[in-house]
Amino acid sequence: MTQAPTLAAEAPAEATELLRFATAGSVDDGKSTLIGRLLFDTKTLFDDQWDAVEAVSAGRGDEYTDLALLTDGLRSEREQGITIDVAYRYFATPERKFIIADTPGHIQYTRNMVTGASTADLALILVDARKGLVEQSRRHAFLCSLLRVPHMVLCVNKMDLVDYDEDTFKRIEKEFGSFATKLEIPDLTVVPISALKGDNVVRRSENMPWYQGPSLLHHLEKVHIASDRNLVDVRFPVQQVIRPHSSDNHDYRGYAGQIASGVMKPGDEVMVLPSGFTSKIASIETADGPLDEAFPPLSVTVRLEDELDVSRGDMLCRPGNQPRVAQDVEAMVCWMDEQRPLRLRGKYAIKHTTADARAIVKDVQYQLDVNTLHRDESAEELRLNEIGRVTLRTTKPLLCDDYRRNRATGGFIIIDESDNRTVGAGIIV
Amino acid sequence: MSDYRVSHLAALEAEAIFIFREVAATCQRPVLLFSGGKDSIVMLHLAQKAFWPAPIPFPVMHVDTGQNFDEVIEFRDRRVAATGVQLVVASVQDAIDRGLVTEPPDGTRNRIQTPVLLEAAEKYQFDALFGGARRDEEKARAKERVFSFRDDFGQWDPKNQRPELWNLYNGRVHSGEQIRVFPLSNWTELDIWRYIGDQSIELPPVYFAAEREVVERDGMLYAVNRFIRPRDGETVFAEKIRYRTVGDATLTAGVRSDATTVEQIIAEVAATRITERGATRGDDKTSEAAMEDRKREGYF
Ligand SMILES: Nc1nc2c(ncn2[C@@H]2O[C@H](COP(=O)(O)OP(=O)(O)O)[C@@H](O)[C@H]2O)c(=O)[nH]1
């Protein structure tokens, strides 16, 4: 079973699904090369991009054209030959449009890896077949499971350098499997590849007849993502109130937002939080006309039958299925600031759904060693790239769910108010 | 849609609308950069949809090099009038006359747009500037956040970008600093054209193929007009071309094409082997890191 390379040119005009995936893994395991390979073999790469990469590669005296140059676009990345920040690339096949976040492997750029993984439907974790799992592979697998990226693919790369040896592959697969049982990974696939040579990337490789699974691209095209969304719990964070103030529309009052989860229909009874008032959905509107039902990720405007006091940061839900209303929040926090650590009793701003609040760190319960999953309960602060469990007290109630149940209402960012930088990411547990 | 599937274009539209609304709700004085080019036309269309039936709650701004295609300026003014938004024009010519910037010897005004843009942002105290840049356009853009922080000199620091998680965008700035916001970050050229077709969005005529008098320069076809005069040794000939991008008229080349409808353009774009900027923009050819350098200075 081989698949012909699929051309972007053949992508049909009708609806195709969007799949976002992020690469992860240690430096030099081949992330950028793999993306270059995917773009090259799906004919997404343009001639002038290829010419530019070839010229730079030849100029540096590389033995072969370095596909990583396709994504390492910054001057310092090219000088140092590493990935510093996420690069986003796009390609399409007749089945899907793909957004790739090529993330850095270096530990000091973990925050950029987390940026790339936070929106991903799928994570590709690369390991070098010669080296097997290293600290960064475990760390990234852990972060992806913490961020609940719904699908994971372990790519055992550089199989060409181990003579396409089945035992090497099986050993790494097994080693990862035993690590993964300690994490929550809902869907794991393992593929032996050579990003450089193209084995099992777009087409099944003849060099590994012992591998019976699909090529990586085939898996990316087929993996079922439609049910990753939460269509059960209605959560509609209000972004702003639409009030036209014009003569034809002067009674118009609609609540603009993107549906975080659940399915909303006109006539549904809804509750506004935090006030607790209830009403019914009068209509769900868009500039293209009203909708019979609305679901994630659509951006709509909801109108209610009653005039209620609703503003940005409020949330619509169903009266029988409400989020938590909490001022004491337990969260796993990934700290991203190199200047100052997260400190006990530190005060920060947080952004959660469309709501802003301030918070104080009441307790640092433990810092987690990502390799061993050991908990250091003596920790009182979290430094750059450290992860730990903390308790926060917020100035106003958050309308939240466990992140595990709802990515959209369970995540928040932490902002340092002195300089407005984003210094941490929180996952409500 | 009963299985709750959402096409990729609908997902991209929903994301862009969410971004427009976040900025309008959280920033003090946003402005939308509007040149009359296709990406900014799509931006204006999305902004209208985001706040419908209310009007767009911010002005639009054109950093006008004074070297534009006449059809594009005519379109800009007509579209702005029909939308009812306020148009701020930041004039590069005016800035040259005042001595804020000096016209480079080669007459290209791309780089000197930056101080003009920054001056206007300061004058009107714009703290959030929407741009239509897409990550598929260029390798430095591929690295940029949706909400891209600029310090009080308008500079981008690619090695120190704010982490950007989920859809929790951080648009906080101190006075004098800005956020550049790119709602079309995840769109490709093909997505833009499909969306234009899907939504029947009107475009200026330069985007459609027509027989134009051209000269060939550095391997690219430039239509002869007020700004492009044939140089010694160049011959003028008629060729059917259209524009893939519409920037400064002295720098923007056309491509050979027979496409006179959006459907035909989609077919051509889907089959093309050269990037949009590579095919048509003299300004990006200067060096490997030309775009990164301009962005660091405050360019879009
Ligand atoms: N032989 C071989 N080399 C590879 C393969 N994949 C990547 N490489 C090489 O490994 C080095 C690091 O690759 P790169 O893509 O930059 O890794 P990244 O740091 O994970 O992005 C480069 O020299 C690649 O050419 C592979 O499958 N086989």
Ligand SMILES: [Mg+2]
């Ligand atoms: Mg890399």
